[in-house]
Amino acid sequence: MSTNSIMIVGVGGQGTLLASRILGNVLISQGYDVKISEVHGMSQRGGSVVTYVRWGEEVSAPIVDIGGADTVLAFELLEARRALPYLKEGGKLLVNTQQIDPMPVIMGKAEYPEGLLSKLGEHAEVTAVDALSLARKAGTAKAVNVVLIGLLAKTTDIPRESWEQALAETVPPKFLEINKKAFQLGYTHQAEGGDLT
Template sequence: MAKSILLVGVGGQGTILASKLLTMGLMEAGFDVKMSEIHGMSQRGGSVSSQVRYGDKVESPVIELGGADILVSFEKMEALRWLNYVKPEGKVVVNDYEIPSTPILSGKVDYPAGIIEELSGKVETITIDAGKRATELGNPKVMNVILLGTIIKSMGLEAINWEKIVRDNIKPQFVDLNLRALQAGMYLV
């Protein structure tokens, strides 16, 4: 039976890179993998989503409503936006991180309060602060790899050679930092 992982965030957060690394690792482990990505207005800070499905045989890359085993949200408001895709017995990993949308920045609306509480009331929710952890590691840009680590641990995929995947797909000068970020993410869940 196929497993479904939904990664969501805002343009510029590295959501697509994280899903590509995940897909490569799953393929390396011998799974049939399908990936679908939607960039939206990602170049302008808009919503980005990536759907990764894997198993012995995967027919479609698309996750239907109520079909995701796990939703990993790089930004809090995106978790709420995509929550209806999570199975009732699924889980959400949400990064406690805010990126205000244009209507919020223009003062037309406020950033919604109580998002984490609302998520927790509906589905098993793990809240992490990947931004803080990435800054502690020395580079806020590795937040996406920290979140990839949470997927690996949450889905029981630790046996895959993630070090090889990172080494093969990340610029050499950033490999060690990204390997530390991956480990940090696995430790956070």
């Protein structure tokens, strides 16, 4: 089989690292070779963050280059747009419709782009979800990452039980119930259509 590539993008502090760990654990449970690349440190402080996850029989590079991602899992709308050049033609884009203004927008030096969802739709097969609301429904706004993992899980051939097992292995036991609920909400979510603006 050829190597599969997922890019997880978001804003530092949104919990993208945990999402990539759950994904990594489920992929090993399926017997794949897996490589995950993260960036720690300064960019984690509210900046754009990117995690690459690649799997297959044998994976060489841990990084996804321009045009190399089969799937982009985006925790924030503008970050989804920023990741677009990395998506393969016709690739899948799973996006949280949450908007977080970057500092240039807060300062009035730039505009948060309008009509992003339709722009994304021109280049990718988009599934949009209000993961923040679903996470709150599960019990905590912090579970956005697990809602999105649920959404991603649905697009794969990997059995749901394997995902749930990986979830149990990755999150602390005292938060497992909330996270299971968040996963469930993401997994069973019906895609939203339309434009945000």
